[in-house]
Amino acid sequence: MTARVLMVQGCTSDAGKSTLVAALCRWLHRQGVPVAPFKPQNMALNSAVTVDGGEIGRAQAVQAQACGLEPHSDFNPVLLKPNSDTGAQVIVHGRAVANFDAVAYHDYKRVARDAVLASHARLAARYDVLVVEGAGSPAEINLRANDIANMGYAEAVDCPVILVADIDRGGVFAHLVGTLALLSASERARVAGFVINRFRGDIALLQPGLDWLQRETGKPVLGVLPYLHGLHLEAEDALPAARIAVPGARLRVVVPAIPRISNHTDLDALRAHPTVEVILVGPGETPPACDLILLPGSKSTRADMAWLRANGWVEALARHLRYGGKVLGICGGFQMLGRAVHDPLGIEGNAGSSDGFGWLEMETTLATQKQLREVRGRLALDDAPVRGYEIHCGVSEGPALARPSGRLDDGRLDGAMSPDGQVLGTYLHGLFDEPAAQAALLAWAGLRDATPIDVRALREASIERLADAVQSHLDTDALHRLLGLEAGCAA
Structure with a gap:
C-alpha cells in the first residue's frame, strides 16, 4: 500500500x-x-x-x-x-x-x-x-x-x-x-x-x-x-523572546544569545517555570545580575567563544562567580568552560585551537565521529535521576572529569564540577526536562524549595490543544476528502 x-x-x-x-x-x-x-x-x-x-x-x-x-x-x-x-x-x-x-x-x-x-x-x-x-x-x-x-x-x-x-x-x-x-x-x-x-x-x-x-x-x-x-512546543530554530517578565520570580537565569546557539530547547522547562526568569542577552548588551549564567550548546564553539570574548562575557563570568553566582555549561557551553578547544580537522570552521575560559581543568578536541545517543543516569547533585540526549563531536579530557556532574546508566561519567561547586558542565541536552533533575539543579542554583514542572506533560497537552483547534476551526470534511479518508474513521 x-x-x-x-x-x-x-x-x-x-x-x-x-x-x-x-x-x-x-x-x-x-x-x-x-x-x-x-x-x-x-x-x-x-x-x-x-x-x-x-x-x-x-x-x-x-x-x-x-x-x-x-x-x-x-x-x-x-x-x-x-x-x-x-x-x-x-x-x-x-x-x-x-x-x-x-x-x-x-x-x-x-x-x-x-x-x-x-x-x-x-x-x-x-x-x-x-x-x-x-x-x-x-x-x-x-x-x-x-x-x-x-x-x-x-x-x-x-x-x-x-x-x-x-x-x-x-x-x-x-x-x-x-x-x-x-x-x-x-x-x-x-x-x-x-x-x-x-x-x-x-x-x-x-x-x-x-x-x-x-x-x-x-x-x-x-x-x-x-x-x-x-x-x-519545542521550537524548530528561532530563538524565543529575549525576556518575558515573570511576576514573583525567585531565580534569574541569564543566557548569552550566541550566534550559533544550538538546542536552545534546553531552556524550555526553565522558561515555563512559574518562579524562574530567563533572560537572553544579545550583542552589545550588558548581562544583568543573576543567580545562574547558562552557557548553551553551540554549532561553532570556537567562533562563539570569540563572540563571547568580544562582548565582555569573560569579565561578566568572572564577576558573577566572584559574587557567588553559579555557571552551567551545556555541550558546547561545557567545552568553553575548559582550558582549550581544539579543532585540528576544521570540523566546525577553520582548523586550529582556541583558549577556553579556564574554569574547569580539561581540554576538548573535536573529532569526526559525532556522539548521538539518548541517555539516562543520575546527577551528582542529590543523586537525582536524569535523562537527556547527547549530540556532540567533542572529546573532553582532563582532571576536572574526575568530579563528574553525573553518572550514566551505560557506565560512563558525564561532565564535570569545579571543586567549589560553582561551575557545572554537562554534555546532556534536555536535563531540565526530568522533574527530579530540574529540582536538584534549581536548588544548586539557589531555588531550594521550588516545585518542578513536567515540561513533557506540558508539550503533550499543547499537542492536544492543536488537534482540538483542527477539529474546531478547519474544514475536516475537506481534509478527509484530500486524504481519501472516511470522516472519523481509520484508513
Whole structure:
C-alpha cells in the first residue's frame, strides 16, 4: 500500500507549518490513522536523537510525538545545521556527511533528492498517511532549481498542498496571492486550499477578506486557526523572546544569545517555570545580575567563544562567580568552560585551537565521529535521576572529569564540577526536562524549595490543544476528502 500524502507549505518562515503539521498528525492519530510526519529538508540548529541512532530536526521529533511514534531519521532525511553565515553541516539520513557552503550545497541537491525520495518511499510503504512540512516559502524563485524542500518534492510525489499564512504579522492576503502568483501553473494547480494562522479578533470582520480570497484565487479557505497562547512546543530554530517578565520570580537565569546557539530547547522547562526568569542577552548588551549564567550548546564553539570574548562575557563570568553566582555549561557551553578547544580537522570552521575560559581543568578536541545517543543516569547533585540526549563531536579530557556532574546508566561519567561547586558542565541536552533533575539543579542554583514542572506533560497537552483547534476551526470534511479518508474513521 502507498500512503496518501498531504503537504503543508508556508508563505514565509514561521508561518505555522510545523505546528499545523503536528496538529494534523495528532488529529489523524486520534482517529486511529497510521500517520507519520515528513520534512524533506530542514535547516535548524535544534535537533533530536532518533531511535535508529541518527539526528533530525527538533520539530520533526515533536511531530513524531503527535503521531505516537519515536523519532526516526527518515522523518527528516536532510538536515542542514548552519555553522556560518554561508555554510552548514549537511546531515543525510541522520548522519553528518560534509560541510558545504551555499553554492556547493546547491550542486549537492541532486544527491540529497535521492535521499529524500528513498525516505519517502520507505515511509509510504509503512504508513497510511504522510503529513509533510515544507521549508521557508515555495516562492523563493532563486532556489527553485533542484528544489527538494517544497514544490520540487510535491511535484515528484504528486501530492496536494495546503498553503498556510500568518495573519498576526499583517499582509496575509498579499502573502497568499503573491505566493500563488510566483508558482508555475502545475504548482498552483496542486494548492488545494489555504489555512490562515494566528488569528485574534472577530471572525466576522475577516469574512469579507476570506470571500474575496476565494473569488480571486478559486481556492477554498480551509479554516482560520486562532492564536493559541501558552503553547509549550519545542521550537524548530528561532530563538524565543529575549525576556518575558515573570511576576514573583525567585531565580534569574541569564543566557548569552550566541550566534550559533544550538538546542536552545534546553531552556524550555526553565522558561515555563512559574518562579524562574530567563533572560537572553544579545550583542552589545550588558548581562544583568543573576543567580545562574547558562552557557548553551553551540554549532561553532570556537567562533562563539570569540563572540563571547568580544562582548565582555569573560569579565561578566568572572564577576558573577566572584559574587557567588553559579555557571552551567551545556555541550558546547561545557567545552568553553575548559582550558582549550581544539579543532585540528576544521570540523566546525577553520582548523586550529582556541583558549577556553579556564574554569574547569580539561581540554576538548573535536573529532569526526559525532556522539548521538539518548541517555539516562543520575546527577551528582542529590543523586537525582536524569535523562537527556547527547549530540556532540567533542572529546573532553582532563582532571576536572574526575568530579563528574553525573553518572550514566551505560557506565560512563558525564561532565564535570569545579571543586567549589560553582561551575557545572554537562554534555546532556534536555536535563531540565526530568522533574527530579530540574529540582536538584534549581536548588544548586539557589531555588531550594521550588516545585518542578513536567515540561513533557506540558508539550503533550499543547499537542492536544492543536488537534482540538483542527477539529474546531478547519474544514475536516475537506481534509478527509484530500486524504481519501472516511470522516472519523481509520484508513
